[in-house]
Amino acid sequence: MSLPAAPETTAPDPVLAAERAHLRRAADCLAQMRVAASAVTDAGVDSWASERLGAARAERLAALAADPGVPPFFGRTDALPVDGAGETFHIGRRHVRDAAGDPVVIDWRAPMSRPFYQANAADPQGVARRRRFGFSGGELTGYEDELLAEPGSGHPGELLRAEIERPRSGPMRDIVATIQPDQDDIVRAPLADSICVQGAPGTGKTAVGLHRAAYLLYTHGGQLARTGVLVVGPNRAFLRYIEQVLPTLGEADVAQTTVAELTARVPVRAEDRPDVATLKGDARLAEVLRRALWGEIAKPVDDVLLPLAGRRYRVPVERLKRAVDDLRRRGRGTDDQQLLHYAAGRERLAMLLATDARRQKEEAGGSPSDGEVRRAARSPEVREFCDRVWPARDAAGLLLRLWTEPDRLARAARGILDDAEQALLRWPVPPRSVRTAPWTAADAVLADELAGLLERTPGHGHVVVDEAQDLSPMQCRAIARRLGAGSLTVLGDLAQGTSPWSPDDWARTLADLGRPDAGITPLTRGYRVPAEVLDFANRLLPVIAPGLTPATAVRSEPDALSLRPVPAFGGPLLEVVGALAAVAGSIGIVCADAAVAGVAGLLTGAGVDAAELTDDGTGAAAVAVVPATLAKGLEFDAVVVVDPAAIVAAEPRGLHRLYVVLTRAVSTLVVLHRDDLPAPLRGEAGQLV
Structure with a gap:
């Protein structure tokens, strides 16, 4: 050699x-x-x-x-x-x-x-x-x-x-020079294959998903030029971190977005309580919304007279009832019959009335033109009938009525949600209008579900979804609507699941994404996180994800991990940051969300070039102060974890969050803790490992 x-x-x-x-x-x-x-x-x-x-x-x-x-x-x-x-x-x-x-x-x-x-x-x-x-x-x-x-x-x-x-500073880089065989198998999988990558920290799952997108665009450029490739990330900070990977590979036109941006059907100006947000993400809400929309359709009660080519023709109420019933059945869809969207059903109903009149005229010896039939379908008589029987609806308006009219919600939720759950969804004070309503991020996803029932959502040829273990069933459905007939690359780690919907296995998430038969490929060789750091974090796995095989690191750094018990965080944090600044590339200070402002103030007050990292990715500085809830998917040369006990206590799946936080370091991890570390991270008799 x-x-x-x-x-x-x-x-x-x-x-x-x-x-x-x-x-x-x-x-x-x-x-x-x-x-x-x-x-x-x-x-x-x-x-x-x-x-x-x-x-x-x-x-x-x-x-x-x-x-x-x-x-x-x-x-x-x-x-x-x-x-x-x-x-x-x-x-x-x-x-x-x-x-x-x-x-x-x-x-x-x-x-x-x-x-x-x-x-x-x-x-x-x-x-x-x-x-x-x-x-x-x-x-x-x-x-x-x-x-x-x-x-x-x-x-x-x-x-x-x-x-x-190599230490990493700034945005994620491509890995074309270092792709390993197990990663390459995923990257070059056929376009028709939908794949779920269960990737432990540092295994390169995000990079693999992005390189798969670049590979598919190269190999199937003609097909994907028409349908497009979509990358969905958890937040804007994450997208800013990965945004340069595809352009460096020559693919500058790939759409990269978040679920919040995909489903921005209403202006989000409020935040749900955790129990309400959890309920709104439940897959049962899809059937409630479907009932609410299609329940708007009424039964015809009278004949309709409509004009066609200078004469008026009567469509009997019995034929009208059959037409409406047939179209309503199409709204459910069957294995051999494509789902009919609500707005298309309304248009179809108008044309059925005009076609009935045409048949009557032809039986009488007439020969109406196609243009005359279309004008009949748009006549005031037909429009008035459709408004009465099959009223036009918009997603936000219908959702507003559902949350503010208890009887309407009760009809749609009968047998699906109990009284207590319905009470969680109702707004006690009706807003003045759709525009001023206290919409939340979960409401936006539900409005998108309704919009998908009203009209067809354009699909992409391939969709890459990262951090998929945190998606709610309703968010999965929003992504599935953008998938259409295309294929899917799902990236995630069950051990890093921190949302109320995070599953114990991938079956439910893949079903909600519309690809229940997607193959699951594990990545368990950690290329970026040192063995000392990964082994320390892996002590949490028997508690947070007992069914997962722990990842193994390909490299060892004897001085990569440092655990420092401290009586207070201020002085030790400044000392550690000062030492790291001389040797590290990028530095991330990760703490509980509630402590971010205080930590950032401490650093900047001491003259450190530090800034809070925000959800939109802003806050660039030599030292990034990272809320624990934004750490997922990010990577720093050196990471300082401040008060892990506070991170664990901040949310129900706090141990999962801590696992995420502990695995963000490429070279050095320093843990500053005042209280005891969580039990899984301690050795026998409570001694620190």
Whole structure:
């Protein structure tokens, strides 16, 4: 195995010199590709063609955009020789070709790149040599070879380990240079497959999900260009953390959002009590809402006279009743019959009346045109009938009536919710209007459910859902509506479930997401969290998730964990932050939400560049003060946990929250505690581990 290149004071390394030359060539070719894309001119065929050409050119330029800190390639494979010659492929984040169209760098997603991630000595997959490169500031500084055809070789070396362990400061980076075989299997799974990744902390599940999105867009670009890919995260802070991963992979147009943004049907200006929020997230509310909407439909009681082509035709009440009953049955849907949305049913009813009149006219020898039939369907007589029997509704207005009219709620909830549950949902003081109503985040999800019953929600070709273990059944249904006929990648960790709906297994969540048959793939090798930190946090697993296999770390850092009992937090916290600032990249101070303002004030008052991290991702500073409820999915080089007992006491699933908090550190975890640590984290006779 070749070691990283020696300092320049020694004899020049011809391999390193050749690779640097290829790096310069790849950079020049990529620049030429950008120039060629910019030079595409508009032939002036028509405005639509000009618009499409402009959009395609912008998309191409975005995919080729230069990133000064990202070299054109990060690896190379040398094929086993055939007739004395073997091909060489440089692997990078995007395809680079020369002026003649010959490949200079192969996109990491291309089939011929897969052996770079999967080959090993037992199964070299046609690869004789795998080469990894070391870079500093965009400059190629070293290389490392694995000779897969030689016995005893083929083991990852120092460059791979250094890249995996590299301290992380700022947003999440891509992991294309370090994807491991178990991760690669998930990334390259077929588009038709829906997958649930049960990933322990530090296993890279979020990065794997994002790289799967990039892989699918590369492999199925034509199909997904029409339907799109959607990434759903738990909050805006999380999305800010991951927002640069896909653009660095050349995919700049992927929608990244939260459930709150997806379901923003009403202005959220209030917050539910925990018991009310839990009830509103219950899957039973879906049937209550369905009944409330379709219960608006009345039975026809009279014939209808409607005009058609200068005459009036009577549609008997019995035929009207049959039409309404047939359409109402369609509102439930069956295995062989597509679900009918409420608004479409109203339009269908109007057309059925006009079609009945048309049939009568044709039986009398007439021949009305399609236009005359459509005008009859829009006539005041038909409109008045539909308003009376099948009234138009909007989601927010109907939900307002449901929460403020006890009789209406009682009819919709009969046999589903008991009296006490109905009382939790009712608003004691009716608001003046929909706009001034005290809507909550849970109400917004319910309004979205109603909107999905009223009209079809557009779907995506693939949806990636992160931190899915915390979703309520109603939130899952909101995501499922955006899925349509597409596939799903679910990312999460049952041990990190902190919401009232967090399950003990994935079956219910996958069913609520509309993909009950999705395969569950575990990731249990921790690449980012040191063994000392992970083993300490794993002591909570027998209590919070007894059925899960504990994750194992691939690296050990003897000084990674420090437990410090303190009588007060102020002085020790400043001392620890001062020491970490000299050696750590990013620093996160994690504490109970109620303590965030006090901790931030203490730090800033002592002259530390610190700021509170907020839900929208703002609060950038050298030291981030992180509410425990926002820590999930984030990662810092060094983490200081302040008062773990307060974190546990702040919520019913406090031990789950503490498990999340303890596993955010890449290099160093310091725990400052005044009270006893939770029992699972203590050794025998209450001694600290």
